[in-house]
Amino acid sequence: MKSAPFSVVGVMTAVLSAQTGGRFEEAKRLGVSYLESGQYDKAAGKFEEVWEENQSDVFVAENLALAYLNGESRKRDSGITTKALELMKKAVEMGGRAPVLVLHSQERLSVLQGREFTNYCSGTLGFRPGKVQFVVAKCHSSAKPQPFDLTAGDIQEFDYDGGGKRGGFRIKTREKTYHFAPRTFLREDADLIMELARQYLAGGK
Structure with a gap:
């Protein structure tokens, strides 16, 4: 009986996906930690890492909006508020807040x-x-x-x-x-x- 074909590409894809997912989960964890400690610009940086790759994560959309609205960067960049509002709209469209x-x-x-x-x-x-x-x-x-x-x-x-x-x-x-x-x-x-x-x-x- 022939054995099932072994797909190296399939295995590597699964490994890379798991590694990427792990990196994103760590970025989200750090983002939450920074939010809770009032380090909003650092939180924004971590949530941006995830959002740039996956814009279907309602948790990231909500928390990136919070980080944008409360960070020091907002004082220097008038476009930050607009970005936050766009994220809020996206979050609501995905069933969030x-x-x-x-x-x-x-x-x-x-x-x-x-x-x-x-x-x-x-x-x-x-x-x-x-x-x-x-x-x-x-x-x-x-x-x-x-x-x-x-x-x-x-x-x-x-x-x-x-x-x-x-x-x-x-x-x-x-x-x-x-x-x-x-x-x-x-x-x-x-x-x-x-x-x-x-x-x-x-x-x-």
């Missing part, structure tokens, strides 16, 4: 008066058609985590807080009002969040 890093303040006056937050939780606000979700990463001082997953119909108001001082904005439901600011405290990032709310929530009510 349009994410932004935010601080949830549990001291309403801090937001209204534009003061520094001391009692807050950091996390990610993620938009998708008809929905917005807050995922808590870490809480500071005596703040308690208050994650949520809201539909457009749950939201009565999504607007600036205190005239948008330090980027403050609020999400009001029938039961509760949540006070936020972008991680950067920039008004332009609050404007970006307002635009995401209009884009993904306005049509879902």
Whole structure:
């Protein structure tokens, strides 16, 4: 009985694929580590390695957008924000979210008066058609985590807080009002969040 033909090319392709996959997984792991430690430009570099080779990875699209919006490179390159928005759109098209890093303040006056937050939780606000979700990463001082997953119909108001001082904005439901600011405290990032709310929530009510 003849043995099945042995394909060297097939074996090498499988080996190279495994090696490449391993390299990409390591790049993603490092990217997440850099994000969590606030090294956003380094995180962007790692996620770019993967995205340049595979633009079907929703996890990379979301996290590269976060890295772009929070890195120092954005101050020098006005096109970075556009790249981040394009990645968000791509992520949503693939079933993911349009994410932004935010601080949830549990001291309403801090937001209204534009003061520094001391009692807050950091996390990610993620938009998708008809929905917005807050995922808590870490809480500071005596703040308690208050994650949520809201539909457009749950939201009565999504607007600036205190005239948008330090980027403050609020999400009001029938039961509760949540006070936020972008991680950067920039008004332009609050404007970006307002635009995401209009884009993904306005049509879902």
